[in-house]
Amino acid sequence: MALTAVGLPVAWAPPAAADMGQCTFPAKPYEGRPWSLKRVLLEELWKNTEGKGVKVAVIDTGVDDDHPQLKGAVDTKLGKNFLPKNPKKDEYGNVPERGAENGTDDTVGHGTKVAGIIAARPADNTGFVGIAPEATIIPIRQNDAAGNGDTGTLAASINYAVEVGADVINISQDTAEPLKPNSALERAVNAALAAGVVVVASAGNDGLGGNVKETYPASYEGVIAVASSDRNNERAPFSQSGDFVDVAAPGVDMISTVPKGGHCADNGTSFSAPYVAGVAALLVAEHPEWKPHQIAAQIMQTAERSVPGHDRHVGWGVVDPVRALTEDDEPIDEPVAREGLDKGEPPTPAKLHFGETTQERNERLGTYVVVGGGVLVSVIAGGSLVYRDWRRRHVAG
Structure with a gap:
């Protein structure tokens, strides 16, 4: 399908897994430590850095900066709203509010959840915290419940994120249709990578039943395409498969911040991508001289694998945040197969003795x-x- 003047629609892909129940804003705080964080030795992860000074652009449905765990995390001066001045109606016939110009309104809750997984500050009433709790979020509102975002506004959002100095860009959205080569979106992604920005994108939630397809911008060369894994480090049933998948991260029963306070659980590759974006933010803080492809290679090389190399379900494996931050003596340019059985020497035949x-x-x-x-x-x-x-x-x- 050819691109139109306004571009193709992009979807933030509602979850395709178990029913998590209705989440209302505000919600009750989650008191315990979510499973996706229990598997990480946080003190070891943050031994050298918690992401201070790193800017992560969240291109999504907006980020609510009133949430207690996000108050100090969101840069309200750099945020921006790319929704159209006259947005289309949602499925119920309502015209969504465009919201603040700095992207700090989120009527959907999607972007606020994404931002929390990356950089939520610690709080006394919950065990939930972001992977990079000292990183700064740049809120860029580009989509809403009515799907007013498209590839044109997504490309503009990426260009803006680069312009205001983002170090990492998280895109928990994908296109509904394939894109032609050299589209505005592809050019924006390539420009971001050339500027030294790490780009992370969700692989998509259409993998149920073994469906395999490419999604964008995750499929673009240089973008870290993130699939979802479950508690057993296996691909979540809904997670999109394909050769473009680079790595997987927790994406089932993901606890995170919601507008007006509290926490809700959700499923989807939308919440796996920010998990990886948080790890990328820590690596950027630790190694500011590393290039985007080296940050990506480090995350993939240190992932926990079930096969020696790459597969189309979880890429190079399930991200291991601590290993990524501790086995980082030298930068690498690309991941390589490093596990599995080596080819052994054939046994020496026993000598026959006739006496x-x-x-x-x-x-x-x-x-x-x-x-x-x-x-x-x-x-x-x-x-x-x-x-x-x-x-x-x-x-x-």
């Missing part, structure tokens, strides 16, 4: 010595008895 082996000979000689010694003792003892009897007879006679 006895050395061990067998030694054992035989030892036996001879023992048996021979016993016989000699018996002979000596027997001879003594014969001599004694002979002497008695002759003395008596």
Whole structure:
């Protein structure tokens, strides 16, 4: 399908997994530590950095900066709203509010969840926290419940993020239709990468039933395409598969911040991408001189794998945040297969012995010595008895 003047629609892909129940804003705080964070040794992860000074652009449905865990995380001066001045109606016939010009309104809740997974600050009433809790979020509102965002506004949002100095861009959206080469979206992605910006995108939620297709911008070269994994580090059933998938991250029962306070659970690759974006933010803080492809290669190389190399379900494996931040002595340009069985040397054939082996000979000689010694003792003892009897007879006679 050819691009139109306004571009193709983009979808933030509502979850395609188990029903999580209705989430209302505000919500109750989640008191415990979410499973996706329990698997990470956070003190080890943050030993050198928590992402301070790194700017992460969240191109989404907006980010609510009133949430207690996001108040100090959102840069309200750099935020921007790319929704059209006259937005179309939603499925119920309502015209969505365009919201603040700095992108800090979020009537959907999607962007606020994404931002929380990346950079939510610690709070006393919850165990939830962002992967990079000192990073700064640039809120860019580009989509809404009515789907007013398209590839044109997405491309403009990416260009703007680069312009205001983003170090990492998170895009938890994908196109509904394939794009032609050299589209405005592709040019924007390439310009971001050339400017040294790490671009992370969700792979999509249309994988149920084994469906395989390319999604954009995740499929573009240089973008870190993120699939969803479950508690067992296996691909979540809804997660989009394809050769373009680079890595997987937790995407099932994901706890995060929602507008006006509190937390809700959700499913989808939309919430796997920011998990990886948070790791990327930590790596950028730790290695500001590394290029985007080196940040991407580090995340992929240190992922937990079930096969030696790449597969179309989870890419190079499930992201391992601690390993990514601790096995980082030197930058690498691309991931390589590093696990699995090495080809071993063939066993040396045993030599055939037509006689006895050395061990067998030694054992035989030892036996001879023992048996021979016993016989000699018996002979000596027997001879003594014969001599004694002979002497008695002759003395008596």
